[in-house]
Amino acid sequence: MRKSVILLSVIFIMAAGALPAIAQEKTAPAQEQPAPDPQMLAMMAAFENYGTPGPEHNLLLDGVGDWDLESKVWMDPAAPPTVVKGKAVHRAILDGRYVQYNMEGEMLGRPYTGYGITGYDRYNKKYVSLWLDNWGTGFYTTEGTADVAGKVRTETGSWDDYMTGKTMKVKNVYTHLSRDKFTMEMYMVQPDGKEMKTMELTYTRKK
Secondary structure: OHHHHHHHHHHHHHHHHHHHHHHHHHHOOOOOOOOOOHHHHHHHHHHHHHHOOOOOHHHHHOOOEEEEEEEEEOOOOOOOOEEEEEEEEEEEEOOOOEEEEEEEEEEOOEEEEEEEEEEEEOOOOEEEEEEEEOOOOOOEEEEEEEOOOOOEEEEEEEEEEOOOOEEEEEEEEEEEEEOOEEEEEEEEEOOOOOEEEEEEEEEEEOO
C-alpha cells in the first residue's frame, strides 16, 4: 500500500511539473510568416495572365472531336485534284491550352499519317502550330491570327523544300463553316509571290 501511494505521488509531481510547459506551449504566440516576395508575386501574376486560356482558344476547342476527312491534292493547278478519304481525331490537352490532332489517310497513293499541336500564344498574341508526319523527319511550324469574327484563321511559315534544297513559304487557311464542318487550305508561295493552292482538307464531324 505504501509503495502504491509513493508511485502515485511521483506520477502527480511529474504531471504537475509538465503542466506549466504544456500551458506555455499552448499559449505561445505563433511565429510570424515572412512577407511575400514582391518579385515572386509579380512573376506568378504574369504566369497567371499569359498562361490561362482566353477567348481565342474557343476557336480551337470548337474543333475537338472525331472527324471524317476528304483531302484534295493539286500537283498541277491546271489539272483536277486527287481526292482521297481519311479520318482525324482532335483532342484538347493541358486543360484546354492546346489542341492535339491525329490524321490518317492517303497521299499520292501512299499511306499518310500526321500529328500536330495548335495553341494560342497569349503573350505574343498569335496562333502557333506544329506539324510532323510520316513523309518527313523535320518539324513544320506556322503562326498567324484570326479574323475579327473568329471564324477564319490564317497561318504562315517557311518549310523545307526537298526538291530545291531551299525553303518555301506556305500559308494555311482554316475556315470554320459551322460547329460540325471546317476546311483547311494550303498554299505554296512561289518565288514571284504568287500563291498556288496545293491542298484542301474538308472536315465533317462524325455523328
